Amino acid sequence: MAEMHEDWQERQLAALLAAGLRDRFAPHFDTRAMAAVRAAQAQGGLADMAERMAQACRRVAVPAAVLSLMIAAYNVGAGSAPFETVGTFVEAAFSIPPATPDTAFSL
Amino acid sequence: MDIGPASTDADLIDLAAGGDPCAFRELVRRYEATVARTVHGMLGNTADADDAGQEVMVRLYRALATFRGEASLGTYVTRIALNVCFDQLKRRRRQAWQFWQADEDEQVGLADPHDTGAAIEAAQAVQRALVALKPDYRAVVLLRLLHGYSTEETADIIGIPVGTVLSRLARAKALLAAELEDYLDG
Numbered sequence: 281m282a283e284m285h286e287d288w289q290e291r292q293l294a295a296l297l298a299a300g301l302r303d304r305f306a307p308h309f310d311t312r313a314m315a316a317v318r319a320a321q322a323q324g325g326l327a328d329m330a331e332r333m334a335q336a337c338r339r340v341a342v343p344a345a346v347l348s349l350m351i352a353a354y355n356v357g358a359g360s361a362p363f364e365t366v367g368t369f370v371e372a373a374f375s376i377p378p379a380t381p382d383t384a385f386s387l
Numbered sequence: 388m389d390i391g392p393a394s395t396d397a398d399l400i401d402l403a404a405g406g407d408p409c410a411f412r413e414l415v416r417r418y419e420a421t422v423a424r425t426v427h428g429m430l431g432n433t434a435d436a437d438d439a440g441q442e443v444m445v446r447l448y449r450a451l452a453t454f455r456g457e458a459s460l461g462t463y464v465t466r467i468a469l470n471v472c473f474d475q476l477k478r479r480r481r482q483a484w485q486f487w488q489a490d491e492d493e494q495v496g497l498a499d500p501h502d503t504g505a506a507i508e509a510a511q512a513v514q515r516a517l518v519a520l521k522p523d524y525r526a527v528v529l530l531r532l533l534h535g536y537s538t539e540e541t542a543d544i545i546g547i548p549v550g551t552v553l554s555r556l557a558r559a560k561a562l563l564a565a566e567l568e569d570y571l572d573g
Contacts, residue, residue: 293563303424317444
């Protein structure tokens with residue numbers, strides 16, 4: 281008996297929910313949804329392009345940094361003078377002539 | 388291929404995944420009612436319900452290419468709609484820290500202009516009763532009572548054990564019955 285009452289009550293609640301909840305959005309929902317899809321596609325396209333550019337930068341930057349370190353290591357290894365300052369280390373690493381008032385703006 | 392009510396979901400999915408906007412628009416039309424009922428049940432008839440509906444369709448479009456047809460599209464759409472609603476409810480909770488908690492009546496929202504007085508009153512009572520439930524309970528009620536999924540299907544869609552579905556449903560039905568006493572016979 282209790283089970284029958286529970287089933288009856290469940291059916292009534294289901295009917296109330298079905299009648300009480302709107303089954304449509306505001307008019308022209310399909311048009312708004314399609315516009316949202318297109319906007320999301322455009323945003324996705326921009327995000328993809330940014331990611332591709334970031335990947336390209338990473339592809340160039342990482343080998344460049346490695347190459348730079350290799351050159352630095354080679355030059356440091358080839359030099360013989362002890363490095364008293366950071367300036368002398370950089371100078372030896374990249375074979376940069378020391379800047380003087382005469383050479384500083386000679387580029 | 389002609390796109391229309393006679394087209395199968397599988398055909399429309401293939402065409403839409405291939406970039407056919409007409410096919411996707413037909414899917415939107417076909418599943419608007421499923422999404423609308425889920426969203427209005429979870430969020431109330433509020434302004435953000437329409438935004439949530441659009442978000443559901445965007446997520447559906449993105450997922451079409453990976454849709455494997457293990458569940459029906461209706462079940463898949465319902466699952467997406469619930470996820471969107473839970474995200475929306477989380478956002479509301481975060482905003483409640485900044486702007487005071489939204490009034491319950493605001494969540495009940497405006498009635499359908501086509502409804503009569505008694506229907507409006509009943510609809511608002513239903514929505515007020517639903518809003519009073521915890522969102523986890525609301526989801527179970529909507530899937531079991533409104534969409535007619537079995538207990539096992541409901542458990543699968545939400546990702547909770549069958550026992551939890553049964554206990555939440557029993558509690559939710561008792562709360563709804565108490566809130567909607569005036570509208571129930573016997």
